[in-house]
Amino acid sequence: MNGELILRLFVxxxxxxxxxxxxxxxxxxxxxxxxxxxxxxxALFMIVSQYGFSDLLGSPDIHLDPSRIAAQIVSGIGFLGxxxxxxxxxxVRGLTTAxxxxxxxxxGMAIGGGMYVLxxxxxxxxxxxxxxxxxxxxxxxxxxxxxxxxxxxxxxxxKVINEITLRKHKIVSYTTQxxxxxxxxxxxxxxxxxxxxxxxxxxxxxxxxxxxxRLTLTGLE
Numbered sequence: 001m002n003g004e005l006i007l008r009l010f011v012x013x014x015x016x017x018x019x020x021x022x023x024x025x026x027x028x029x030x031x032x033x034x035x036x037x038x039x040x041x042x043a044l045f046m047i048v049s050q051y052g053f054s055d056l057l058g059s060p061d062i063h064l065d066p067s068r069i070a071a072q073i074v075s076g077i078g079f080l081g082x083x084x085x086x087x088x089x090x091x092v093r094g095l096t097t098a099x100x101x102x103x104x105x106x107x108g109m110a111i112g113g114g115m116y117v118l119x120x121x122x123x124x125x126x127x128x129x130x131x132x133x134x135x136x137x138x139x140x141x142x143x144x145x146x147x148x149x150x151x152x153x154x155x156x157x158x159k160v161i162n163e164i165t166l167r168k169h170k171i172v173s174y175t176t177q178x179x180x181x182x183x184x185x186x187x188x189x190x191x192x193x194x195x196x197x198x199x200x201x202x203x204x205x206x207x208x209x210x211x212x213x214r215l216t217l218t219g220l221e
Contacts, residue, residue, distance in 0.1 A: 004114075005047050012043035012111035015123045016104045022130055023097060030097050038080065038101055039108035042073050046112025070109060077105040100130065144172060145202055148191045151215040152181075157188060163208055170195040189218075 016039025020032030049069035081098030103126045110119035151157070157176070164171060172193035179187050196202050209217060 005051070008047065008111050008114065009040055009043050011116060012108040012119070013040040015039060015107050015111065015119060018123060019100060019104050019107075019126055019130075022127060023100060030101055035101065035104045038077065038104045039111070042077075042105040042108030043112030045073050046070050046109050050113070070113075073105055073109060077102055096130070100126065143197075144193060144195050146191070146193045147206075148189070148218045149209060149215055150187050150189045150218055151212070152185050152187050153212075153214045154186075154188060156212050156215050157190065159212060160190070160192075160209065163205070164192075164194065167201065167205070169201065169205070 013036050017032045017036040019039075020030070020035030023035065024031035046069075052069075081101045103122070107119045107122045107126070110122060149160075161174075172195060173191070174193075175191040177189045179189060181187055194205075196205075206217070209215060
């Protein structure tokens with residue numbers, strides 16, 4: 001029996017790590033170690049919920065619900081997922097990673113319950129949702145990018161806005177701060193969040209920014 005339970009923990013950890021490797025490849029907040037631990041921990045809780053109180057089942061005065069501990073995993077994992085969600089400049093990042101952690105917890109629960117085929121199938125479908133659907137629908141939805149730049153030419157600000165308007169990109173947020181350099185020149189520090197449809201749109205926009213005089217890209221997400 002112990003060998004079987006250890007096998008469940010091992011399989012759950014491996015499946016969680018596989019999903020985590022995909023997230024790590026995408027440079028997301030939660031990588032393979034986090035997903036490994038979430039899946040392993042969920043499987044462990046399932047096993048404890050099923051077998052941890054077996055010595056008490058013979059008592060006529062004690063009534064146990066083996067699903068109670070497992071049920072808390074579903075809500076408890078939400079706190080961990082919330083830590084990966086970032087609200088920044090009027091848009092949200094990390095929702096997919098949080099959902100991936102939630103799905104990974106479900107996979108761990110399935111393997112912990114001995115449902116190897118179901119857990120493996122859920123892993124394959126999760127990876128398909130993260131990668132395959134992204135490739136299929138990349139040209140359909142809009143993606144949000146956040147970038148920042150600094151320039152000492154005020155006219156560059158108008159050129160950037162005009163270029164964005166001409167290309168019909170949607171501006172989510174726009175912030176500008178002025179700072180004075182050591183030589184007395186005023187530097188304009190700009191943060192922009194945009195919604196774009198295609199990867200090519202992003203490349204063309206960055207190419208335009210790089211060709212502007214006295215403009216330096218300082219950040220990209």
